Amino acid sequence: LGVAYNKSGLAGILDKNGKWVAQPTQKELSHYKGPYFFGGVMEDGYRAILWLDKTNQKLVPFKYRFYRNDAMLDKYYGIEDGVNGPKGLIEIATNKVVIEPTLDNISVKGNYIILSADDEVNTIVNKDLKKVLTVKGYNYKVHGDFIFYSKPYTSKEKFADYSVLSSTDDIYNAEGKKINKEDYKIDNYDFFGMDSLLLVKNKLGKDLFINTKGDVVIDASKYKDVEFFSNGLAAVKNDEGKWGYINAKGATVIPFMYNEAKNFSKISAMVKTDEGYQLIDHKNKVIKKFDEGFSSYSIKKDAENLDYRNYNRTTYNSKGEAVKD
Numbered sequence: 233l234g235v236a237y238n239k240s241g242l243a244g245i246l247d248k249n250g251k252w253v254a255q256p257t258q259k260e261l262s263h264y265k266g267p268y269f270f271g272g273v274m275e276d277g278y279r280a281i282l283w284l285d286k287t288n289q290k291l292v293p294f295k296y297r298f299y300r301n302d303a304m305l306d307k308y309y310g311i312e313d314g315v316n317g318p319k320g321l322i323e324i325a326t327n328k329v330v331i332e333p334t335l336d337n338i339s340v341k342g343n344y345i346i347l348s349a350d351d352e353v354n355t356i357v358n359k360d361l362k363k364v365l366t367v368k369g370y371n372y373k374v375h376g377d378f379i380f381y382s383k384p385y386t387s388k389e390k391f392a393d394y395s396v397l398s399s400t401d402d403i404y405n406a407e408g409k410k411i412n413k414e415d416y417k418i419d420n421y422d423f424f425g426m427d428s429l430l431l432v433k434n435k436l437g438k439d440l441f442i443n444t445k446g447d448v449v450i451d452a453s454k455y456k457d458v459e460f461f462s463n464g465l466a467a468v469k470n471d472e473g474k475w476g477y478i479n480a481k482g483a484t485v486i487p488f489m490y491n492e493a494k495n496f497s498k499i500s501a502m503v504k505t506d507e508g509y510q511l512i513d514h515k516n517k518v519i520k521k522f523d524e525g526f527s528s529y530s531i532k533k534d535a536e537n538l539d540y541r542n543y544n545r546t547t548y549n550s551k552g553e554a555v556k557d
Contacts, residue, residue, distance in 0.1 A: 233245055233246070233247055233253060233284075234246055235261050235262060235269070236256070237256065242256040242258060242259065243260065244256030244261070245261075245269070245291075253286055254284055254289055254290055254291045257290075257291070258271050258282075259272055260273075261291075264281065266303065266309070266324050267283055267284040267286075267324065267325075267327075268282065268283055268284070268294065269281070269282045269283075269291060271291070271293075280293060281294040281297075281298070285327070292327065294327070296313060296320070296322070296333060297312050297314065297315065298312075299338065303324060304321070304338070304345055305340060307325075307359060308321045308322060308323055308324060308345070309324060311329070311333055312333055317333065318334050318335060318336070319333055319334075319335045319337060320332050320333030320335065320338070321345070321361075330361060331361070336349055336350040341356075341373075341374035342374035342376050342378070342379075343359070343374075344356045344364060344374055344379070345359075345361070346374075352370070353367075354366065354367050354370070354372075358406065363408070364404070364406065364407070364408040365379055365381075365404050365408045367381055371399065375423035375424065376423070378423065379404040380402070380423075381403075382401055384398065385397045385398060385415075389435070391417070392417065392433050392434070392437035394417070400415040400416060401417060401432075403416075403446070405444070411442075411446035412446050413446055414434055417432065417433045418430065418431070418432050419460055423533065424444055425533050426464070426534050427464060428444050429441045429442070429449060429450070429461050430442050430443075431459070431460040438451065438452075438453035439452040439453055439455065440453070441466075441482075450480075450481075452466075452468065455468040455470065456469045460495065460533060461480065461533075462496045462497075462534055462535070463495075463514075464496065465486070465514065466478055467493035467494065467495065467501070472488070473491075474488035474491070475488060475490040475491070475503070476488035476490070476493070477493065477501075487516075489505070490504060490505060491504045491505060491506065492504035494538075495533065496514065497536060497537050497538040497550040498534075498535065498536045498537070498550070499536075500512060500550045500551070500552075502526070502529060502540055508521065508522060508523065509521070511548075511552050520551075520552030522542070522548075524542045525542065526540050526542050527543050528540075537549050537550045537551075
């Protein structure tokens with residue numbers, strides 16, 4: 233599809249075969265996004281927005297303004313009634329307003345659209361706009377199909393080894409069903425990644441790996457310390473203070489031989505021996521050794537690459553290559 237002008241200087245839209253998809257009726261016309269086009273400048277100083285109705289071969293005036301440029305879940309655009317006005321949703325394929333512009337904010341998180349009212353009530357809906365969950369405030373995060381909601385911990389009973397605990401975490405799936413069978417505390421960096429395992433701590437202080445149904449798959453309480461799974465492996469610490477790695481079945485695949493052990497990227501993980509830091513691959517083969525220590529490092533789960541910055545301000549990637557900041 234493309235904008236074209238006829239001999240009278242009016243613009244319309246042609247298909248690839250040179251046939252009019254929308255008859256030339258516009259003095260000004262340019263493509264905006266998707267099936268929407270810009271027309272001439274209106275009285276308010278903004279250009280008119282037109283929707284391409286292929287069935288009836290015409291451009292239909294659009295009464296609202298767009299809110300955010302990107303499509304939401306590849307199906308909707310956010311709209312607003314006037315500049316900075318109330319927000320709603322329009323279906324791209326039909327140009328139908330599916331949610332009237334009455335909301336304070338609309339955003340996308342994971343596989344959901346978040347409809348936020350001015351009273352801070354957030355309705356989380358799926359791609360078909362079916363309600364999954366309603367939460368008050370912003371004590372939640374979304375990753376993929378899962379919603380993690382932090383609720384106030386009001387019990388006087390001690391939770392694990394926390395001296396003070398303000399909240400615990402509930403986990404909801406795409407049906408809006410809570411999958412955790414007891415109260416958990418979840419690491420801020422963790423989620424159900426490529427291994428579909430989540431590291432949680434229960435009230436008794438046990439570190440557990442649960443699956444997407446909420447079932448305990450690995451009881452990691454036998455370890456002195458545990459890190460989340462990343463690219464197939466999780467770092468665990470034994471009673472002697474040495475770190476190794478287990479796989480998603482709970483089997484030790486890299487022996488307990490390290491003083492420190494970071495999470496794996498797709499390529500490697502940073503570990504520390506008595507001789508210093510080094511990068512190892514998933515088979516415990518050394519990729520590169522370093523003479524200096526590191527002041528900071530990235531910990532993104534299931535990452536293709538992770539960066540490590542030493543005290544000399546040199547940054548290395550997962551291959552052990554120095555990279556420019």
